[in-house]
Amino acid sequence: MRKQLPPEMLARDSRFVRTSIMDQVMDPRNQLIGQRDLGSARLQPERPAAGDRARNLMHGIFTGEIQALEGAGRTTFDFDDEQAPFALKLDMARQCWDESRHVEISVKLGDWMGTEIGEYSEATFLYEAACAPDPILRLCGVNRALEGLAIDVFNTMKEFGDLSGDPVLEFCEDWMLADEVTHVKMGSDWLRRLTADDPERRERALDFQRTVDKLFSLGGFRGETDENPIQLARKLRQMAGFSTDEIDELAEIAAQAKADAEAMVAGAGS
Amino acid sequence: MTVTLVPEQFTLVKFDADEVRGLIDAAIADTGFPSGVDVTVEVDEVLPHPLTASIVEIVDGGALLWFTGGCFESPQRAAGLSVDHTKVELATALFRAKDRLDGGFQSAPEDEALTERQRTVWDAYAEARVAALGYPVRVQRRRYVFRLYGGFNDVADAEFERLWSGGPLDWPELEATSERLAAADTRPESKKSIRRESLRQPAAS
Numbered sequence: 001m002r003k004q005l006p007p008e009m010l011a012r013d014s015r016f017v018r019t020s021i022m023d024q025v026m027d028p029r030n031q032l033i034g035q036r037d038l039g040s041a042r043l044q045p046e047r048p049a050a051g052d053r054a055r056n057l058m059h060g061i062f063t064g065e066i067q068a069l070e071g072a073g074r075t076t077f078d079f080d081d082e083q084a085p086f087a088l089k090l091d092m093a094r095q096c097w098d099e100s101r102h103v104e105i106s107v108k109l110g111d112w113m114g115t116e117i118g119e120y121s122e123a124t125f126l127y128e129a130a131c132a133p134d135p136i137l138r139l140c141g142v143n144r145a146l147e148g149l150a151i152d153v154f155n156t157m158k159e160f161g162d163l164s165g166d167p168v169l170e171f172c173e174d175w176m177l178a179d180e181v182t183h184v185k186m187g188s189d190w191l192r193r194l195t196a197d198d199p200e201r202r203e204r205a206l207d208f209q210r211t212v213d214k215l216f217s218l219g220g221f222r223g224e225t226d227e228n229p230i231q232l233a234r235k236l237r238q239m240a241g242f243s244t245d246e247i248d249e250l251a252e253i254a255a256q257a258k259a260d261a262e263a264m265v266a267g268a269g270s
Numbered sequence: 271m272t273v274t275l276v277p278e279q280f281t282l283v284k285f286d287a288d289e290v291r292g293l294i295d296a297a298i299a300d301t302g303f304p305s306g307v308d309v310t311v312e313v314d315e316v317l318p319h320p321l322t323a324s325i326v327e328i329v330d331g332g333a334l335l336w337f338t339g340g341c342f343e344s345p346q347r348a349a350g351l352s353v354d355h356t357k358v359e360l361a362t363a364l365f366r367a368k369d370r371l372d373g374g375f376q377s378a379p380e381d382e383a384l385t386e387r388q389r390t391v392w393d394a395y396a397e398a399r400v401a402a403l404g405y406p407v408r409v410q411r412r413r414y415v416f417r418l419y420g421g422f423n424d425v426a427d428a429e430f431e432r433l434w435s436g437g438p439l440d441w442p443e444l445e446a447t448s449e450r451l452a453a454a455d456t457r458p459e460s461k462k463s464i465r466r467e468s469l470r471q472p473a474a475s
Contacts, residue, residue, distance in 0.1 A: 017346040027348060029282050029339075032316045039467055046386075048469045049340070051415040052320035056345065114411030120345040165422050165457040 003078045004131065007124040010070060015118030016063075021125050021215075025264060034262065040226040043156055045164040054160055054169075055113045057229075059120040061153060062106035068150075069099035071130025071142050084135040088194075091186050095143075098179045105172050112168055129212045136194050140205040143187025145212035148237060148250075150180040152222055155233035177236065184240035213253050220258035224251055227258075271305050273298065276312040283315045283339050283349040290342070290356065297360040300403050303368055308332035311360070314471065315339040318348070323469045324359060325381045326366045333367040335360070338469055354406040358397070361405055365396040374440030382468055388448045390419040391433065395444060398434045409434070425454035 002009075012018075043053055072095040075084065107117065129141040154177040161170030195202035216222065222230040232254070237247050273294055279287050294311055303309070310332060317323075317338035325336040341359040344352035369375045369392075378384075384392070394416050401407040413430055420426040429447055433439075 019348065023348055027318070029316050029318055029349070032282070033318075036316065036471065038321075038469065045418060046467075048467055049320055049322045049338075051411070051418050052322045052340075055411065055414070056320040111410065112414070114408055114414045116408075118346070121347065164418050165455075166417070167422065 001077070004133070005070075005074060007127050007131065010067075010124065010127060012122070015116075017118065017121045019121035019123050021123055024123070025261060030261075041220070041229045042226055042231065043160050043229050045160065050160075050164075051113075053229075054157070055110075055115045056120055057153070057157065058106065058109055058113055059115050061150075061157070062103065062110055062117075063120075063122040064126050064146075064150070064153075065099055065102040065106050067124060067127040067130070068142070068146065069096055069103060070127055071138070072096045072099060074130060075135060075138055075142075079135050085194075088135065088139075088190055091190070095183055095186065098183070102176050102179065105176060109169060109172055125215060129215075132208060134201075134205070136191060136201060136205045137208045139187040139190050140209035141212045143183050144191070145209045145216065147180050147183040147187065148213075148240070148242070149216050149222065149230075151177065151184065151236050151240060152230050152233045154180060155236055156230050159231075181236060181240045184237075184242070188241040210249075210253060213250055214257045214260075217250075217254035217257035220254075220261065223254040223258065228254070271298075272308040274308070274310045276310060277315070280313070280315050283318075283343065283351075285313075285315070285339075285342060285351045289351065289353075293353065293356050294360055297357060297364055300405075301361050301364040301368060301399075303333075303364050304371060307367075307371060309364075309367075310334045312336045313339055313342065314469075317469055319343040319345050321469055324363050325468075325470055326363050326370065327381065328367065328370050333364070333371070335363040335367065336470060337363070358400055358405050358407055361400040361403065362393065362396045365399050366392060369396070369441075376441070378441040378444075382470075385448070386419040387451055388445065390416050391429075391444050391448045391451070394430055394433045395439055398436075401434070420451040421455040421457065423454055423456070426451055 040047065043057065044050065047053070072092045075092045076089045076096070079089075081089075110117065110119075126146055129146055130138055132138045132141055154173045158170055158173035158177060161167070161173055191202065191205060195205065220227050222228055222232060224232050232247065232251055234247055238244070242250075273291070275287060275291055275294065277287075290311075290313075294309070297303075298309060308331075312334065314337070317340050319340035321338050321340045323338050324341055327334040327336070337359060342351055342356040344350040344355070370378065378392075379388075381389070394412055397407055397412050401409065413427075416430045417426055420429065429451060433447065
């Protein structure tokens, strides 16, 4: 079996359609939407199109779970025991079990909300973050950055379920959220253990995490203002082992990512 | 009957205006829309999927149907046309315009003054008729939105089934349905949303 599987080789059936992040960023409508006063971007039941926005996000969670499963699965296989200790791979195998359940739960939630598998396009940048050649970079990029994002997303969806009185959505998101906290903590623990005597490697891994965090904050997707659909879940991130300084830094990264995206769109339109 | 598409050509999305006109003509025929009534379909192509919203107005005896571009857009291909979604959105709006023209809906508030609950009841009633035409309606999507604004409870589910399988209704009956949903809704008052915000831009003066 091939090691280091590139994103284009991920197995998908004919229901799935790929999209690229650049297609989304360079959409000429973005600049014009930015000029409209559309009110809060937060996902709330009273906002216009809340049903379709929630369905869209739920499908994004579903494809994200598939890719998280694929990423953790690759880490159990791509490295020998010197590169990645057996205990680390065992943790990744356990995470695969969690991600598999999350995929199944997400499919059921899609059914509940009236969304078909593949109804929305799939971007593979989550898996791309799981293709780093160093297992510690993967743990920082996937477990700390992306599973951290999952905390923010699940918490947002859980709140949406609570506000709309949807017990199915609220409980399912809460259960998945609990797993994500352990996945982030797993990444933090292994980062400390494997780089205890190698500060340069740790810094490289944290740099990679910042890059991934910025990518996933693109266009103001995540942040702490009304303009961000996904809200930074400070309390749950603290439970997962993030320090206040790290969360503050992430908030700054998110704000910078939004400014960068606006500049890119403005540049494309000029 | 005059049928007008605004804009005449799309510039921000990859919709073929002639294809959309064809879908409008087909939906007019399939819904049995009155032949003497002018129809204007206005698409705000700035607003992408999943920002879906539509408004139906009767202006000077003609039907004005306003949609976000997201209503017609394929969720799989950014800025591309979804023929299925477009057919269903058009036919649903035409049935609602027909309701306003045919009588029985004189006391219905204008679309932007409807509560989310009233609107979701009317949408379910209209989309049920679209489903009966054999159009590719996504019933579970409609049911989810119905629960979102009508309540996640057995009363709401029973009302949805009644609307989905029932015969002709008028506004007082739809309003009574909305009131039954409100009475059965145990969510705190603040969670019972009232329609207040619109994606539609005010007309340029």
